[in-house]
Structure formats: structure tokens, C-alpha cells
Amino acid sequence: MGIGANWISAGKLEALQQEGAKVIRGGIAVFYHEEQVYAVDNRCPHLGFPLHMGSLCDGILTCHWHHARFDVCSGGTLDPWADDVPSHDVRVDDGEVWVNPVSRSTGGANKYKLKLKEGLEQNIGIVIAKAVVGLIEAGVPAQHIARIGIEFGTTYGTGWNAGLTILTAMAGSVGKLDKNGTILALYQGLVHVARGSSGRGTRHLLSALPSADVPFERLTEWYRDCIEVRDTQGAEKVLLTAIAKGVGTKQLSDMMLTAATDHFYLDGGHTFDFHSKAIEALEWAEESQKERVLTSLVPMMARPTRSEELHQWQAPLNLVEPIAQAVHALAQHAERAKLAGGAASVPLTADREAQVLEQLLSDTPLQTIALLRDLLVAGTAPARLAQLVALAAAERIVRFHTQNDFGDWVAVLHTFTYAHAVHERLLQSDEPLLQRAIFHGAVAVYLDRFLNVPSAARPKPSAVSSPFDHQELLDMLDLRQQVGPAAQWVTDYMHGGGEPGALLNTLGHALLREDAEFHSFQMYEAAVAEYDRWQAAEGAFAEKARETMLLACARYLAAHAPTARELPHTAKIAWRLHKGERLFEEE
Ligand code: FES
Missing domain, CATH: 1.20.272 (Zinc Finger, Delta Prime; domain 3)
Structure with missing residues (x-):
């Protein structure tokens, strides 16, 4: 290969022989070693330390920051946690050194897919982050990237886990996020998949029965x-x-x-x-x-806890038997309706929905069970009732008082994400037996009632109106104990004409810039999805429901911020390395 018109001069060979190493335009480090000239990206692929400050011995370039080692010729690393460094072709012509500014290691989406698999296998955050950045920049759709994680996580380990749930939740949320948020969402999801499955054995599948003739x-x-x-x-x-x-x-x-x-x-x-x-x-x-x-x-x-066996589902009030009776009554009704040629779905008015919500939040679970049974018999869509249960569960989070034990945030969160899942599945299914989950969710909402005693006040809008500075909300969450102020900010935003889509993106960043734990991802995804579902409805009740979702999300995230933010820091470095930014002034 000859010297191209865009090649960069690295000066005289003689001078390079004296210096040993130098940095040229484009942030490329050029070395003279064992009578040869080599060129690599000067930014260590691990965290960006300048490689010209490293040492070169027997063909191995060592970064002095965390001691990653690279073959100076190919850029390949001996330390997988650091990733390969891009290397460049060099030529010496008439005593002058020339460097091709385009690295050898381009390779496009396929290269990044392989890198992602490697990052998952080795559970290396920076490799995963760089692969995600590369794939997004190469135009690979987010869900195609997530597929690689799904494949990995369902192949190794013991089965579906929190990491796979986070990845799926985040892959479903990218529509609400800007590009940076999309990268962070996928990266966080994939890192959690790696943590759950890396180093685990292959999950070998059994075989199907010899004949599939069984109905x-x-x-x-x-x-x-x-x-x-x-x-x-x-x-x-x-x-x-x-x-x-x-x-x-x-x-x-x-x-x-x-x-x-x-x-x-x-x-x-x-x-x-x-x-x-x-x-x-x-x-x-x-x-x-x-x-x-x-x-x-x-x-x-194999061994999940069956809640009907738990004390609180049986005493002081037996809630198991009334649910069983309600389910039995529904089955009998379904049988009759089938004979009569089916029953039409009957929508609820907004006033009636408000009454159902009130009942769901009440202290009288037997009436709640009876009401749900009657509404289902009367033809109310099961998915709509599930949506109201999810709303009641979100209201519990909005009313959760910070005087409660901190660990109890998870209790109200569990009920909400469960109710949301039931809602989503009932939108897709007309299987009558799944209606049982509505009752289970409603009773869980009831059992959480003491977490609203005392009840946190729902913020009242103050006289603030747009424009809003989203950074203000993020700055607020740099501090602990900001549950109330964050909820107030969101209330003012919504009542002051703030654009909801931008708020969903900001809340996404509030989540993704943290070392968030599993439940925070669940919270964001469920609140955003339920918010979207209420978008389809008009009127004051639906508007308040949408606000409830945003408030619940903001309060939960505020309660769990800030963290050390180590995970997103890695993603930020990967993104900056990819963009060719210099990470250290000394460079
Ligand atoms: S080994 Fe080079 S920056 Fe960490």
C-alpha cells in the first residue's frame, strides 16, 4: 500500500529514533521500537490514558494507568478488560514517517457484535459499553442489540433473571429516550445480563416428547x-x-x-x-x-412463595377464600355467557372509575373483591380493571411517606410492577383464568395500606410555568432526601405547560446516570408504559392518572439517588473514546 493523500507526516525518522515516541495530529501515538515504526490511537482503550506515556518492551506496549498490555503492531490486547487499541499503517519514505489517519480496525457492526458477545462472556463493562456505542453509531436498531443479550442470558445461567428483565424493560423504553439515553439504557441492561449469566454453565434444554400429536x-x-x-x-x-x-x-x-x-x-x-x-x-x-x-x-x-400460604393473606381477615369464591362465580358466569353466545364489553364512566379507585385504596378488601367480581360479571374489560389496580398501586407510591422504613419502598414498588404486568398481559389475552391476577393485585394494594399511614400529601401546583430547566430536576437529585422537592418540581412542570415527552427523557436520565438497582429500572418502565396507556383516555381522571405515574416515578427515583454512578461513568468514557475526544489534558 502506498502513501495516500490524506496520510499524516510524523516527521523525520531520525528524530523519532531519538524520541522513541511522539503524538501527532489526530491523537495518534507513533513509536520507534526494535528498528520499526508503529502507530496506535494514543488513548488507551481502557479509560483513555495517553499511551505515548506508557512503556514499550519486546513488542508489548504497556499503559501505565492500569497496566493493560497491547501488541504494538496489531493493537491487540493481552488484557480483555481493556479492549484492543486501533492501530494505523505507517510508511517511511525518503527518511520521513507517514501515518494513515484511518485505523486498520474499522470492521463495522459485525465487529461490534462480536465485541458485545465478548464483553458479555467476560463481564467487562467498558467492552460492552464500547460495543453498544459502536452498534448504535452503525445504525443497528436498539432491539437488535438487545437480542444479543437475550441470547446470552437465556443460554447461560439458571434461567430468566433480573438482568434479562432490566434489559427487556430498557429495550422497551428507548422510544422515550434520546440517543445518549438509549446507549445508557442498553448498556445498563446488558451489564446486568452479564452479571447474571457470565461465568455460568450452559443451560441445556431437555427434548420435546417424541410425538407432538397431543392436543x-x-x-x-x-x-x-x-x-x-x-x-x-x-x-x-x-x-x-x-x-x-x-x-x-x-x-x-x-x-x-x-x-x-x-x-x-x-x-x-x-x-x-x-x-x-x-x-x-x-x-x-x-x-x-x-x-x-x-x-x-x-x-x-420450582419453589416460588405462594402468597395464599402467607399469614397476612389469611389473617386477621381471610382474603384467600373470598377470592376463590369470586373466581368460581366468574367461571360459572363465563359458562352461562358462553351458552348465551358471549357478552359485550361495557365501558366504565370516569366517575365510576374514580369510585373503583377509591374502593381499591380503601380498608375494606372484601368489598373490593366483590366489586371487581361484579364489574367483571357486568362486562367491564378485565384489562381496564387491571389498569385501575395499577393506578391504585401507583397512588400508594405517591402517598408513601418518607417516615416509613426505607426498605418498604420495595413493597409498594412490587405491587405496582406486578399490577402493571397484569395490565399488559390482559391487553393481549382474553384467557379468563388470568383475571385471577386482578384480584391478587388488588389484595396486594390493600395489604400495602399501612405504608400510606401517615399519607404523604400530593403536591399542589405552585404558580410556576414554562420554560423549565430540566437540569434543575437532575441537580436536585444530586442530593439525598429530595423525594418531596422532586415531586413538587414534576407537579409544577405538568401544571405549568411542560412537555411530557421531555420529562420522560429526563426521568430516564435520572435513572440511567445512577448505579441503579433492579427495582428502579422496573419503576421507570412500568410508570412510562402506564403513562402511555392513560394517554389514550381523555378527561380529568385520565389526566390525574398520568400525573400519578410521573409522580410515582419521580418520587421512587429521588428516594434512591444519588449513587456512586460508576456504571454510567464507564459508558460516558466509551462514548467519548468513540467520538475521538481527548480524555486527558496532558495528552
Ligand atoms: S489501562 Fe490504560 S487507562 Fe486503564
Whole structure:
């Protein structure tokens, strides 16, 4: 290869021989070593330290910051946590050194996909971050990037986990985020997948039954029976048989969710929530990933807590029996309605919805159970009732008093994310047995009632109006104990004509700039999704519901901020390295 017109002169070879190393235009470090000339990006791919300040010995360039080692010729690293450094072609012509400013290591999206897999396998944040930045910059859609994490997380480890849930929640939220937010969302999700699955063994799947001739109804029975006795191997074989039979995702979801609601509020709502997220991931995962995704849900059915066995569901008031009776009454009604040729859905008025919300937040759970039963019998859409339960659960978060034990934030959060998952699934399914989950969610809302005693006051709008500086909200969350001020800011924003889309993006950044834990990701995704659902409705009740979602989200995030922000710092460095920014003034 000859010297191109765009090549950069690195000066006289003789001078380079004397200096040993120098930095030229474009931030390229040029070395003279063992009678050869080499050129690499001067920014260490680990965290950006200038490599010309490193040492070069026996062909190995060592960065002095964290001692990453690179083959100075190819730029390849001996330390996977640091990543390869881009290397450049050099030529010496008539005693002058010339460097190609375009590095050898371009390679496009495929290179970054491989890097991402490597980052997941090794659980290395900076490698994952750089791969995500590279893929987004190469125009790869966010959900295609997330697929790589889904593949990895459902192949290694023991099954669907918090990391996969975070990744799916974040992949579903990128529509609300700017480019920076999208990168952070995917990166955080993928890092959590790596943490959950890296270094774990391969999850080998069992085989389907030899014949798929069994009717699906029979397979559903078998699946539920296996789950009932916590036989996860039997359940997996039945599930694989249904998949091999070509049963569609919707029917498979119904089968699995029915089994997940045969008992009450499994594992504090996580079981249903994880199922919902996995099913959501299938909307954008590849068809070939279906087996891995769905079977990854089975292991968690081995020993979930069945809430009907818990004391608080049985005493001082037995809430188990009334739910069982209500479900029985609904089944009888469904049978009658079927004979009569089906029943039409009857919408609720806004006033009636307000009454239902009040009842859900009341101290009288038996009336709540009866009301839900009656409304379902009267033809109210199950998904609408689930939406109201999710609203009541969000109201609990809005009214959660900071005098409560800090750990109790999670209790109200669990109910909300569970209720949200039930809402989302009922929008997709007309399986009558899933209506049981509405009752379970409603009782969970009731059981959280003491966390609203005393009740935090809902902020009243002050006389502030746009323009709003979003940085103000973020600055506020640099400090602890900002639950009240953050809620006030959001209230003023909404009442002062602030643009909701911009607020959703800012709340996303408030989440993603932290080392957030699992529940904060759940909070953001559920609040944003429920906010969107209420967008479809008009009137004062829907408007207040939307505000409830934003307030719940802001309060929860404020309660959990700030953190050390180590994880997003890594992503920021990756982004700056990718953009070619200098990270250190000494350079
Ligand atoms: S090893 Fe070079 S910056 Fe860390």
C-alpha cells in the first residue's frame, strides 16, 4: 500500500529514533521500537490514558494507568478488560514517517457484535459499553442489540433473571429516550445480563416428547399439573412439545401465565412480572430464540412463595377464600355467557372509575373483591380493571411517606410492577383464568395500606410555568432526601405547560446516570408504559392518572439517588473514546 493523500507526516525518522515516541495530529501515538515504526490511537482503550506515556518492551506496549498490555503492531490486547487499541499503517519514505489517519480496525457492526458477545462472556463493562456505542453509531436498531443479550442470558445461567428483565424493560423504553439515553439504557441492561449469566454453565434444554400429536388443551393441563407439583423438568418437556407442535406465542403465554396464576401473587409478584417481560422480549427477539426464552421461565417455578400460604393473606381477615369464591362465580358466569353466545364489553364512566379507585385504596378488601367480581360479571374489560389496580398501586407510591422504613419502598414498588404486568398481559389475552391476577393485585394494594399511614400529601401546583430547566430536576437529585422537592418540581412542570415527552427523557436520565438497582429500572418502565396507556383516555381522571405515574416515578427515583454512578461513568468514557475526544489534558 502506498502513501495516500490524506496520510499524516510524523516527521523525520531520525528524530523519532531519538524520541522513541511522539503524538501527532489526530491523537495518534507513533513509536520507534526494535528498528520499526508503529502507530496506535494514543488513548488507551481502557479509560483513555495517553499511551505515548506508557512503556514499550519486546513488542508489548504497556499503559501505565492500569497496566493493560497491547501488541504494538496489531493493537491487540493481552488484557480483555481493556479492549484492543486501533492501530494505523505507517510508511517511511525518503527518511520521513507517514501515518494513515484511518485505523486498520474499522470492521463495522459485525465487529461490534462480536465485541458485545465478548464483553458479555467476560463481564467487562467498558467492552460492552464500547460495543453498544459502536452498534448504535452503525445504525443497528436498539432491539437488535438487545437480542444479543437475550441470547446470552437465556443460554447461560439458571434461567430468566433480573438482568434479562432490566434489559427487556430498557429495550422497551428507548422510544422515550434520546440517543445518549438509549446507549445508557442498553448498556445498563446488558451489564446486568452479564452479571447474571457470565461465568455460568450452559443451560441445556431437555427434548420435546417424541410425538407432538397431543392436543394443546391436554398439554396445558399437563403443564399446569407439573407446575403444581413443582416438577420443572416435566413442565419444560411439555412446553418444548407445545413449541415443537407450532403453537403460537399467544397460546403459549396463556398456558404459562395460567400456571403462574394458579397460586396467588407468586414470589411477591416477581414470577408474573418476569413472565410478562420474557413474553414482551419475544415481540422483538428472533423466532429461533423462542425455546430458550420461554424455557428460561420454568426453573423459577420450582419453589416460588405462594402468597395464599402467607399469614397476612389469611389473617386477621381471610382474603384467600373470598377470592376463590369470586373466581368460581366468574367461571360459572363465563359458562352461562358462553351458552348465551358471549357478552359485550361495557365501558366504565370516569366517575365510576374514580369510585373503583377509591374502593381499591380503601380498608375494606372484601368489598373490593366483590366489586371487581361484579364489574367483571357486568362486562367491564378485565384489562381496564387491571389498569385501575395499577393506578391504585401507583397512588400508594405517591402517598408513601418518607417516615416509613426505607426498605418498604420495595413493597409498594412490587405491587405496582406486578399490577402493571397484569395490565399488559390482559391487553393481549382474553384467557379468563388470568383475571385471577386482578384480584391478587388488588389484595396486594390493600395489604400495602399501612405504608400510606401517615399519607404523604400530593403536591399542589405552585404558580410556576414554562420554560423549565430540566437540569434543575437532575441537580436536585444530586442530593439525598429530595423525594418531596422532586415531586413538587414534576407537579409544577405538568401544571405549568411542560412537555411530557421531555420529562420522560429526563426521568430516564435520572435513572440511567445512577448505579441503579433492579427495582428502579422496573419503576421507570412500568410508570412510562402506564403513562402511555392513560394517554389514550381523555378527561380529568385520565389526566390525574398520568400525573400519578410521573409522580410515582419521580418520587421512587429521588428516594434512591444519588449513587456512586460508576456504571454510567464507564459508558460516558466509551462514548467519548468513540467520538475521538481527548480524555486527558496532558495528552
Ligand atoms: S489501562 Fe490504560 S487507562 Fe486503564
